[in-house]
Amino acid sequence: MMRRRTNLLASCTALALALGATACGGGPVSAGGGDKSLDGQTITVAGVWSGSEQKNFQKVLDAFTEKTGAKTQFVSTGDNVSTVIGSKIEGGKAPDVVMVPQVGVLQQFAKQGWLAPLSKTAGAAVDANYASVWKNYGSVDGTLYGLYFKAAHKSTVWYSPDALDQAGVEPPTTYDxxxxxxxxxxDSGLAAFSVAGQDGWTLTDWFENIYLSQAGPEKYDALATHxxxxxxxxxxxxxxxLGKLFKDKQLMAGGQKGALNTDFPGSVEKVFGPKPEAGMVYEGDFVAGVAKDQFGRKIGEDANFFPFPAVDGGKAPVVSGGDAAVVLxxxxxxxxxxRFLEYLTTPEASAVWAGAGGFLSPNKKLDLASYGDDVTRETAKSLVAAGDSVRFDMSDQAPAAFGGTKGAGEWKILQDFLRDPSDPKGTAAELESAAAKAYKG
Incomplete structure (x- = not known):
């Protein structure tokens, strides 16, 4: 799945680390002055990140080294974390820490006996610094195994202020x-939405926001666990x-065919690229990184967001994703x-990446001033303020065969629904058939 971006000068981060001061427009980053108690030791950390995300996470690893003396090595797994880590364990080359992007995979690892429970120190920090929902998603059968270090806010609709101004519309608060x-x-000349139908995971996010708001959190939790x-x-x-949008060719750039031929980066380009085709694109906070890094948009000026609107009188949804650190x-x-996981529980660790950009933390003790721009601060504030009403991405909670496999399960069925949204009841039956098979497996 797509994940995030953005950059500050490395020297600025280094200065903050060295001085333990407020720097780069952020809060306290006091990684300096550590006890070097892990001198001579090395840990290997595996995760899905690459590109700018990997570079920014490396700053967190470097800050840990500065504090403790431990050397670190990052290994990129690609998206198929479960298969890659399983192979490494079988080959006797297991990493020490894995950054797991899916609740279902964390649960799988725990049930296979691969994970060490978090230390009392880490557990106490999670209790103090995080809403309990994050502890719940990191726990299996009452034991805490995962620390959610990085989060995504997946209830944000991104728009071109020029496009909305030209049409004379304000950001809406209801789905209708x-x-x-x-x-x-x-009617003003641009399509309303750019939909990334080529990437099935974006369609699951559309469904999840509508379902959480319309059906409510209890039903959401029940469906997420089948x-x-x-x-x-x-x-x-x-x-x-959802079909009201999918069947309305006036609303989607290129209609259904165009949506099915548009991947996630392409959907952002159609709103914020040099030749805009649409006024809005729904996806998570990470849209901002693409709009800024690839298309030079100034976040808050010529790219902005509004919360995913409430559906049929329900509450506005807050769906999240995230990466949990686990110890093998x-x-x-x-x-x-x-020790590294204990470090990741601190606002100090989160502030390092927050200052670099392309990052949200569920740690409620992180000073919002640590983020580099007002829009990111507003997104982070919304995520933390949601507290225990946050719901983790439903497809990421499901077995990968149903919720996380290209060309299969929920991704494929919702792509078929985008192609022909005329039979919601039939689509629901297909989803149940695929889900029953995956959960049984």
Missing amino acids: ALLKAGHTVS RIKWTDPTVVEALTT KDGKNQKAAM
Whole structure:
């Protein structure tokens, strides 16, 4: 799945680390002055990140080295974390720490006996610094294994202020108003939405926001764990609501065919690129990184967001994703690895990446001033303020065969629904069939 971006000068971060002061427009970053108690030791950290995300995470690793003396080595797994880590464990080359991007994978690792429970120190910090929902998502059968270090706010609709101004519309607060505003935008010459239908995961995010707001958190939790079936009337209702967008060719850039041929970066380009084709694109906070890094947009000026609007009188949803740090039992340096997780629980560690950009932290003790721009601060504030009403990305909680496989399961079925949204009940039956098979497996 796509994840995030942005950069500050490395020297600025280094200055903050060295001085333990407020720097780069951020809060306290006091990684200097450590006890060097892990001198001579090395930990290996595996994760999905590459490019600018990997470079920014490296700054966190470097800050840990500065504080403790431990050397670090980052290994990129690609998106298929489960398979890669399983192979490394079997080959006797298990990393010490893995940054796991899916709840379902964390649960899988724990049930296979691969994970060490978090230390009492880390657990106490999670209790003090995080909403309990993050502890719940990091726990399996009451034992805390994962620390959510990096989060995504996946209930943000990004828009071109020029496009909305030209159409004379304000950011809407209800789903019906969103579609109405979309028609006004399309009447002014641009399509309303750019939809990344080529990437099935974006369609699961559309569904999840609608479902959370329309059906409510209890139903959301039940569906996420398959305690209710995908043929439940609430699922059919949410698909019907989503279908209002999918079947309206006036609202989507290129219509259904165009959406199915547009990947996530392309969907951002159609709004914020040199030749705009649409006024709005729905996806997580990481849209800002693409708009800024690839298309030179100034976040807050010529690229902005509004919260995903409430559906049918429900509450506005806050769907999140995130990367949880876990310690593998088969790693060669479990003690130093656990020290690293204890470090990641601190606002100090989060401030390093927050200052570099392309990052949100669920750590409520992180000073919002640590973020580099007002829009990111507002997004982070919204995520933290949501507290225990945050719900983790549903497809990331499911077995990968259903919720996280290209060309299969939920991704494929929702792409088919985008192609032909005329039968929500039939689509719900297909989803249930695929889900039942995956959960049974």
